[in-house]
Amino acid sequence: MKKFILDFEVVENRRLHDLYSLLILSPIGHDLPDIRPGQFVQVAVDNSKTTFLRRPISVNYVDKSDNMLWLLVRKAGDGTSALLQKSPGDTVNLVLPLGNYFKLPANCGKFLLAGGGVGVAPMLYWGKVLRENGFNPEFLLGARSAKDILELEEFEKIGPVHISTEDGSLGEKGLVTLNSALEQTWDMIYCCGPAPMMKAVANVAKKIGTECEVSLENMMACGLGACLCCVENTVKGNVCVCTEGPIFNTRELTW
């Protein structure tokens, strides 16, 4: 897929929470390039003195008809804090689309899309694409507390949503791995979230004999497969998460 360096206008900065913003962006003077679910973009941060490198951010949602790209940004450090400060009309420069993507299943079946925290981001677009292609995905969203369950109304438009919160303020109480949804049988579980959560979900998937694909977010510099910084140890040795991933079948990983 051809990659681009494009300026985008911030159309909206929807503050979801102290820690999260949904940035809705539109490319300036250009159509939105083809972007597949699971891919990411590299965002230049021009309003932080301490930020040098771009920040890799998952594609949350793509609306080709509106020419809009959604990025769900979690405040993690100075770079992402600066992105949370962006106002409508501001410009951000992106390199996109990057990485591999979720592939449509060959047969119909039951598909669970699990997201933890900001890891829910890629699952919205993936759910939309599955739905548009005749599949009926279900979601499993996990977070500390009800307020940390992001974009719930968007997920509910696409399919059934199972929820776990650690404090029990919404859905089932406890970690996502204990959610009763994981007692059902699935043809595939897709998962994105903090590494311990993905490892735990991968373990459950293994136990119930289900294939599992995870989206990794290793620290990266270039996002293009040049710097070799974001490597994950796999059965094929060290590979770049930015080009061979971010999506990996857990069979390929050495977890």
Next chain:
Amino acid sequence: MVNLNVNIANLQLKNPVLTASGTFGYGEEFSDFIDLNRLGGFIVKGTTLNHREGNPYPRMAETPSGMLNAVGLQNKGVDYFIDNIYPRIKHLDTHVIVNVSGATIDDYVAVCEKLAPLDKINAIEVNISCPNVKQGGMAFGTTCSGAAEVTKAVRRAFPKTLIVKLSPNVTSIADIAKAVEAEGADSVSLINTLLGMAIDVERRRPYLSTVTGGLSGPAVRPVAVRMVWQTAHAVNIPVIGLGGIMNGRDALEFMMAGASAVEVGTANFIDPAITVKIIDEITEYCERHGISDINEIVGII
């Protein structure tokens, strides 16, 4: 019309802008963003005799105006390069320079002997300055005798343009440069990364799996410019300057300090099209200052 042609010994470059090894993959990674043929040349990832897995993750930490890396020369080995990558890039109308690394002198020689017959490879850059591997690399580049020994051996194995990449982690880089010049190096490139370290105080552990790593980016530029200036005054062979070049002005700084050509490194990570912008900015500068030949400004300081 500004003449941007520069020569590195017998190697004629259409302009002085090269890319630094390890920051530009094999060129292909950047072909969506720029016309690779516009470059003076590009230097591919450090290549060793055998496949290397490199160091464990994490290998990178962002630091003020720069970054630390500890990749550790991950590459698939010279045979893989020759069989699989070289055929895809040999048609390009720009120089492809291979960065060569090794743990032993014999390794360096073996890689050079395999590269020498390749028509498209008119130059190699010998890396005696990698800070991220236990054996070889910087171990050779931090003493005059070690640097001379590697240069002498590869000089016999590679008849075309031989560039030796120097480590800044030494007391006198000019002395190392003189030592490799005496053994027949055609050019020296400097600087490789500066050995550095960063600690995550919340987790109370180093950011890098290897604890220490190589610092690059604009944070190192003044050190690099100073070393290029000192080296250019100490040797008679052309010097290639690198270290934190982010724009045309930075490139010109190195050239005025004595570099005949420059390598753009870390900047490629932030703007994958930066190299051609730098070429355009150098041209624009020359036009603005009435410079008809870029060589006029090399070493004016």
